[in-house]
Amino acid sequence: MAGSNGTTGDVSFFFQQIFYQEMDVGLSTKTVLSVLTSLFFFVVNCVMLFALSSKRIFHETPRYILFGHMLMNDSVLLLVTTIMYLVALCFLPIPKSICTLLVFISYCTFRNAPLTLALMSLERYVAICFPLRHCNIATPKRTGIVLGIIWFLSSINIIIDILLVLTINPDYLAGIIFCTLEKLYLFKWQLDKHQAFDVLYFVSVAGVIIFTYISIMITARSVSSDKDSAKKALKTVLLHLIQLGLCLTSFLYATIERTLYMMTGSNSSLFINLRYINYLFILILPRCLSPLIYGMRDEAVWPLFKYFFCYRSGKVKPSVNVH
Numbered sequence: 001m002a003g004s005n006g007t008t009g010d011v012s013f014f015f016q017q018i019f020y021q022e023m024d025v026g027l028s029t030k031t032v033l034s035v036l037t038s039l040f041f042f043v044v045n046c047v048m049l050f051a052l053s054s055k056r057i058f059h060e061t062p063r064y065i066l067f068g069h070m071l072m073n074d075s076v077l078l079l080v081t082t083i084m085y086l087v088a089l090c091f092l093p094i095p096k097s098i099c100t101l102l103v104f105i106s107y108c109t110f111r112n113a114p115l116t117l118a119l120m121s122l123e124r125y126v127a128i129c130f131p132l133r134h135c136n137i138a139t140p141k142r143t144g145i146v147l148g149i150i151w152f153l154s155s156i157n158i159i160i161d162i163l164l165v166l167t168i169n170p171d172y173l174a175g176i177i178f179c180t181l182e183k184l185y186l187f188k189w190q191l192d193k194h195q196a197f198d199v200l201y202f203v204s205v206a207g208v209i210i211f212t213y214i215s216i217m218i219t220a221r222s223v224s225s226d227k228d229s230a231k232k233a234l235k236t237v238l239l240h241l242i243q244l245g246l247c248l249t250s251f252l253y254a255t256i257e258r259t260l261y262m263m264t265g266s267n268s269s270l271f272i273n274l275r276y277i278n279y280l281f282i283l284i285l286p287r288c289l290s291p292l293i294y295g296m297r298d299e300a301v302w303p304l305f306k307y308f309f310c311y312r313s314g315k316v317k318p319s320v321n322v323h
Contacts, residue, residue, distance in 0.1 A: 034284065038288075059140070062140060066147075078287060080109070088180070092178075117243055209237060257278055
C-alpha cells in the first residue's frame with residue numbers, strides 16, 4: 001500500500017482512495033447527476049454573487065461582504081471538488097504541482113465555511129447587542145482583515161504538510177500522481193494533526209455561534225424597541241447553527257468512507273455505490289444550500305437574484321433596501 005500511494009511506511013493505515021471503475025450506464029448516470037448538481041449550484045452562486053456586485057451598498061455592508069465571501073468560497077469548493085472527482089473517476093494521473101494546488105484550494109475553502117459562519121454570527125451579535133457601536137466595530141476594512149485571518153487559519157495546517165513534503169523530498173512537485181489529499185501524508189501524526197485542527201475549529205465555531213445566539217435571545221427579550229430586528233437576527237444565527245451542522249456532516253465524509261471500506265472492501269460494488277451516495281449527499285449537497293438558506297430569505301438580495309437569474313426579464317431592476 002505504501003508503495004502504491006507513493007508515501008512512506010507509516011501510512012499503511014490509509015485505504016486506497018482511487019481505484020479503476022469500468023464505465024457503464026449506471027456509473028455514467030451517477031457521474032452526470034453529481035456533476036450537473038455541482039455545476040447548477042455553481043451557476044446559482046455566481047448569479048447571486050453578480051447580484052451582490054451590482055449594488056454599491058452590498059460592498060459597504062459587512063453582512064453582505066461576509067455573505068459574498070461565503071458564496072465565493074462555496075463556489076470555488078464546488079468547482080475544485082468536481083474537477084478532482086472527474087480526475088479520480090477517469091483514473092487520470094496529473095502533475096503533482098497541479099494536484100498540490102487543487103488539494104490546497106479544496107482544503108482551505110472546505111474549512112473556511114465554518115469560520116465564515118462564526119464571523120457572520122458575530123456581526124449579527126454586534127448589530128443587535130451593540131447597535132450604537134456597530135458602524136464603528138463592523139467596518140468593511142475590518143471585515144476584509146478578519147477574512148484574511150480566517151484564510152490564514154484555514155491554510156496553516158495544509159501549508160505545514162506541503163512544506164514538510166518539500167523538505168523531505170525537494171523534487172516532490174516534479175512527478176506525476178493520482179491526486180488525493182493523502183498523498184501529502186508521510187506520517188500518521190499528520191492525520192492526527194488534521195483531526196485535531198478540525199475538532200478545534202468546530203468546537204470554537206460552535207461555541208461562538210451558541211454564545212451569540214444566547215446573547216441575542218437575551219437582548220431580544222430585554223429590549224422594549226426594535227424587537228423585530230432582534231428576532232430576525234435570532235433566526236439568522238439559528239440558521240448559522242444549522243449550516244454548521246451541515247458543515248459537520250461534510251467533515252465526516254472521510255470517516256464515513258473509511259468505515260464503508262472496512263465494512264465492505266474497496267472492490268465491492270456495494271462500497272462503490274455507498275461511496276457515491278456519501279460523496280453526493282454528505283460532501284456536495286450541504287455546500288449547495290448556502291444560496292437557499294440565506295439568499296432566498298434576504299429581502300434585499302432575493303429580488304435582484306431573480307432579476308438576473310431570469311436574464312433580466314423584469315421590466316424594472318429591483319431596488320435595494322438594506323436593513
